Amino acid sequence: MDGPALGVLLYRPVKLAVPKELNPNEHRVAIVPDVAGRLKGSGFEVAVESGAGEAAYFTDDAYREKGASIGDLTSISKDAEIIGKVQPPTPQETSELPEGITVVSFLQPTSQLEVVKALVAKKATAFSLDLVPRISRAQSMDALSSQATVSGYRSALAAAELLPKFFPLFMTAAGTVPPAKVFVMGTGVAGLQAIATARRLGAQVRAYDVRAAAAEEVQSLGATFVQLDLETQEGVGGYARAQSEEFLARQRELLGKEVAVSDAVITTAAVPGRKAPVLVTKEMVEAMSAGSVVVDLAADGGGNCELTEAGRDVVHEGVTVRGMSNPASGMPTHASFLYARNVANFLSLLSKDGQLAPDFDDEVVAGSCVIKNGDVVHEQTRELLGADGRSEGEK
Numbered sequence: 257m258d259g260p261a262l263g264v265l266l267y268r269p270v271k272l273a274v275p276k277e278l279n280p281n282e283h284r285v286a287i288v289p290d291v292a293g294r295l296k297g298s299g300f301e302v303a304v305e306s307g308a309g310e311a312a313y314f315t316d317d318a319y320r321e322k323g324a325s326i327g328d329l330t331s332i333s334k335d336a337e338i339i340g341k342v343q344p345p346t347p348q349e350t351s352e353l354p355e356g357i358t359v360v361s362f363l364q365p366t367s368q369l370e371v372v373k374a375l376v377a378k379k380a381t382a383f384s385l386d387l388v389p390r391i392s393r394a395q396s397m398d399a400l401s402s403q404a405t406v407s408g409y410r411s412a413l414a415a416a417e418l419l420p421k422f423f424p425l426f427m428t429a430a431g432t433v434p435p436a437k438v439f440v441m442g443t444g445v446a447g448l449q450a451i452a453t454a455r456r457l458g459a460q461v462r463a464y465d466v467r468a469a470a471a472e473e474v475q476s477l478g479a480t481f482v483q484l485d486l487e488t489q490e491g492v493g494g495y496a497r498a499q500s501e502e503f504l505a506r507q508r509e510l511l512g513k514e515v516a517v518s519d520a521v522i523t524t525a526a527v528p529g530r531k532a533p534v535l536v537t538k539e540m541v542e543a544m545s546a547g548s549v550v551v552d553l554a555a556d557g558g559g560n561c562e563l564t565e566a567g568r569d570v571v572h573e574g575v576t577v578r579g580m581s582n583p584a585s586g587m588p589t590h591a592s593f594l595y596a597r598n599v600a601n602f603l604s605l606l607s608k609d610g611q612l613a614p615d616f617d618d619e620v621v622a623g624s625c626v627i628k629n630g631d632v633v634h635e636q637t638r639e640l641l642g643a644d645g646r647s648e649g650e651k
Contacts, residue, residue, distance in 0.1 A: 269301040270612050272603070273336035276308045276330055279343045281567070281581060283311035283588035284595060286340040286361070289368045291596040293322030295603065297504040299610045303326075303332035305638075312588035337612045340599055350374040356629070358612065361601060362386050362399065365626045365637040372627065372637060379630035381614070383606075385598065387634070389623040396601040397620065401445045402594035408449025408524065411551045412438075415520040416457055417570075418549045418576050424458020439518040440479070441511070441535050441560065442525035443470040446553055450522045451479045459520075464511065466525075504533055511535065516543040520575025524553045532557035538572070555579030563644035577642045 272295065275289045285308050287295070292302040300517050302324040306316055316326045325332070333353055339345065341361035345353065349368050353359075356379050363384035365372050375382050385399040395401075405423075416423050419436060426433040436459045443465040451474060454461050459481035463470075469483040486507060515521055515536060526532050532554035541550065541563055552559050555566040559579055563570050567581035584591040605621050606614045614621050616628070626634040632641060 257523065261302055263405070269299050269610060270338065270607050271301040271336045272338045273302060273332040274302065274304045274324075274340050274593075275307055276305045277311075277341065277343055277350070278346055278349060280493060281585060282343050282463060283585045284342045284592045285309045285312045285588075286342050286592075286596060286599055287324075288312070288314055288592050288596040289318040289322045289324070290645070291600050292319055292324040294597040295600055298604070298605065303327060304331050309592075312592040314589075314592070320399065321607070328450065338340065338603070340603075344368045345375075347374040350378060350380075350422065353378060353380070354379075355379055355586040356605070358614075359383070360385065360602060360606075363626055365634055366640055369637070369640060372641065375614065375627050376630050376632060380621045380627055381625070381629055382627040383621075383624045384626050384634075385602065385624065387531050387624040387626070388602070389620055391619070394620045395461050397598050397605075399595055399598040402598055403584040403591060404445035404524075405449050405594070406450075406587050406591045407553050407580070408446035409453050410583050410586055411446070411522045411524070411553050411580060412450045412453035412457065415454070415522055415535065415549050415551045415577055416459075418578060419520050419552070420547045421519060422458075423454065436519040437462070437517060438520045438522065439463070439482075441465075441521065441523045443474055444524060446606075447522070448473055448477065450524065450553075454520075454522075464514070464517075466507075482514055482623065483512075486510070504535075508535065509536055512540050512543065515540045518544065518548065520549045522553070524598045525560050526554045526557050530557075532560050534558075534560060536560050536561040538562045541575050541577065542573050544575045546605045548575045549614075550575065550577040553577050553583060555581055579586060600603060 295302050304319045304326055322593045327547050335456045338358045339367050343460045344361050346364045359380055359382040363382055365384055386398050388394050421436050422433055425435040438454045438459040438461045440463040448590050453462055463474045463479050464481055474481040474635040480610050487579050523535055528622050548560050548571050552561045552564040554560045561577050563572050563577045564579040569578055604633050632638045
């Protein structure tokens with residue numbers, strides 16, 4: 257019989273390409289084999305660049321077993337409609353992508369303006385997972401939270417590793433060793449995971465957040481919430497809002513005593529799209545005992561500690577300040593597992609009946625969209641570009 261049977265609808269599945277991450281500090285991969293199989297079952301064709309999962313311990317064969325194809329960047333990108341990444345594509349990488357491509361990644365557009373320009377030139381559509389609205393319906397797509405879970409866990413382990421003391425209470429024949437005093441600053445997802453992990457390791461934990469509503473969550477984990485005589489700073493979507501310099505100065509003054517008596521301080525305070533606030537000054541570090549530790553999870557955003565250098569340990573007057581750069585990447589297997597599920601759940605909003613069809617009336621789709629068909633639609637990014645946000649061909 258020639259041709260398809262009458263009534264059978266033929267269509268090509270939406271092709272998702274997963275390239276290698278080019279940043280040498282990035283070990284995660286956007287899609288893991290199990291999720292590739294799940295996407296294939298829901299109408300996607302998944303093409304993975306050879307070696308893309310190696311740093312996260314996922315082999316090419318594991319992808320093949322789940323129905324994904326393996327090839328070089330050129331072959332996986334050919335006819336692709338969506339590119340899935342962790343880090344934003346570089347301008348060079350973008351130049352090799354098909355025109356009109358849809359990109360899903362941690363685009364971080366306000367700090368990646370050259371990438372945005374390159375995507376505009378490609379008349380691309382780009383979604384940034386760091387912009388997914390924090391609403392209940394979008395929790396399964398909240399990659400910021402899933403990766404913050406990994407970061408918070410690793411920050412407590414780093415503090416325990418660096419501190420020249422036990423975390424837990426020890427009662428021995430030679431005497432009693434008191435538990436370490438850990439102070440966590442910022443109790444979002446990363447901070448709460450840091451608290452939970454430090455508590456599991458046996459430390460005595462105190463925590464502070466500008467959002468008064470965080471007290472109950474802190475206490476539920478067995479930690480003590482530090483109350484300061486300051487106005488609460490609750491922001492939109494559950495984030496802390498940006499604080500004035502006057503507020504920060506008063507906050508540092510009040511927090512200085514807590515920092516001084518702590519063996520380990522873990523800072524996690526970040527405001528999306530802005531420089532991280534300085535919470536721990538040089539003088540506060542100098543007031544800590546020799547051997548104490550500061551672990552800064554906001555290092556990539558400038559750091560919560562005045563002495564922080566991203567990706568380095570700085571020792572100042574006997575106190576070690578660790579600036580954790582891209583901390584989730586340091587545990588790439590589970591970080592990739594969580595991130596891939598976030599991506600897959602988000603992709604379900606971009607396709608319908610086997611076709612790429614983003615619903616821009618959906619607040620999750622609209623809220624996370626940076627570029628739509630070559631036009632910059634994210635307001636803050638438009639302002640930083642200093643242009644009207646249209647692609648070159650439409651000006």
